[in-house]
Amino acid sequence: AQKITQTQPGMFVQEKEAVTLDCTYDTSDPSYGLFWYKQPSSGEMIFLIYQGSYDQQNATEGRYSLNFQKARKSANLVISASQLGDSAMYFCAMREGLWGGGADGLTFGKGTHLIIQP
Amino acid sequence: DTGVSQNPRHKITKRGQNVTFRCDPISEHNRLYWYRQTLGQGPEFLTYFQNEAQLEKSRLLSDRFSAERPKGSFSTLEIQRTEQGDSAMYLCASSGQTQETQYFGPGTRLLVL
Numbered sequence: 420a421q422k423i424t425q426t427q428p429g430m431f432v433q434e435k436e437a438v439t440l441d442c443t444y445d446t447s448d449p450s451y452g453l454f455w456y457k458q459p460s461s462g463e464m465i466f467l468i469y470q471g472s473y474d475q476q477n478a479t480e481g482r483y484s485l486n487f488q489k490a491r492k493s494a495n496l497v498i499s500a501s502q503l504g505d506s507a508m509y510f511c512a513m514r515e516g517l518w519g520g521g522a523d524g525l526t527f528g529k530g531t532h533l534i535i536q537p
Numbered sequence: 538d539t540g541v542s543q544n545p546r547h548k549i550t551k552r553g554q555n556v557t558f559r560c561d562p563i564s565e566h567n568r569l570y571w572y573r574q575t576l577g578q579g580p581e582f583l584t585y586f587q588n589e590a591q592l593e594k595s596r597l598l599s600d601r602f603s604a605e606r607p608k609g610s611f612s613t614l615e616i617q618r619t620e621q622g623d624s625a626m627y628l629c630a631s632s633g634q635t636q637e638t639q640y641f642g643p644g645t646r647l648l649v650l
Contacts (some may be wrong), residue, residue: 423579452637454637454638454639456641461643462626462643462644462646463641463642463643463644464580464628464630464641464644465641466638466639466640466641469637469638471637510579510580512579514637517637523568523570523585523592523593524570524572524582524583524585524593524595525570525572525580525582525639526582527579527580527581528579529577529578529579530578530579
């Protein structure tokens with residue numbers, strides 16, 4: 420089974436609208452971290468936001484927020500007031516075993532290609 | 538504060554040749570990671586260093602691949618006897634001791650002809 424599932428291969432959104440990118444995950448580990456990265460056409464992975472499994476509140480970073488629903492195992496990224504520069508690939512990732520015993524590398528989903536239209 | 542840097546940014550080689558990539562992490566970061574990303578996919582974890590110790594290797598890291606971090610600073614990833622299937626973006630990331638977030642470099646795009 421896939422550990423990270425991103426069901427939207429591509430999305431078109433009008434500039435200034437809010438957009439939600441879906442991510443569901445699969446783990447039996449009680450301690451894990453969830454990440455979102457942006458990858459423009461240049462190729463660099465840009466960190467956006469992080470949510471720990473025991474964080475009480477949903478993470479926010481500027482225009483980015485993470486809608487964390489633990490029981491549903493979902494960690495959707497919300498971008499408010501989208502801009503043309505938000506056009507890129509977006510990847511959801513997970514690291515399990517934050518308290519030890521888990522893999523140190525991140526497991527990534529296949530990504531969502533977001534295109535912001537003027 | 539400089540970010541993670543990788544060299545070269547692009548490499549074209551012929552099948553069977555050896556190639557070596559370099560990664561310089563953020564200066565105070567003691568953890569370093571290598572990933573591989575093929576077209577249309579997310580990055581896949583290859584290996585992880587804490588200081589100079591290589592603590593984890595993915596089964597994706599065949600015996601043609603070797604990574605080193607001799608002084609706990611920069612790291613090199615070598616691919617011997619390259620194959621066309623090795624064509625990919627090779628990404629390096631680093632993180633600090635007490636933080637979970639991994640910061641990525643710009644990557645090295647490898648094309649094996």
